[in-house]
Amino acid sequence: MDHQDKELIYNDRDGRAGKRLDIFLADGTTGYSRSRIQALIKGGFIKVNDCEAKPSQLLRDGDRILIDPPPVSDTILDAEPVRFGILHEDSAIIVVNKPAGMVVHPAPGNKTGTLVHGLLFHCNDLSGIGGVL
16 A cells, blocks of 8 residues: 555454454555554554554444644665675576575664665666666
């Protein structure tokens, strides 16, 4: 789901009487996983009847659920020298020998020194899915 407010009205006709908020929203209603839904609720981005909610909140007939996700922020990665072996490289593909234990993508706890950082340093024209760096 992109950054767009979404309003849902909970009703008992769908057989979900008394269902937890996080489970209701994660059951294919929003496109978010249950853990992402829980984080959005805890962050105040999902409200029930214009009030702060909890993931475990039980829904009642007629409850109005507003999902207002935060905007997606751009990830900016700096190229940095990272040691890995290059087995083959041409204009369309690069085959690397990634050392065991090397983290592939930046993540909490591993913000630098990843294979992605090294590839950005080595390749001048590296693009990702959809041509996004």
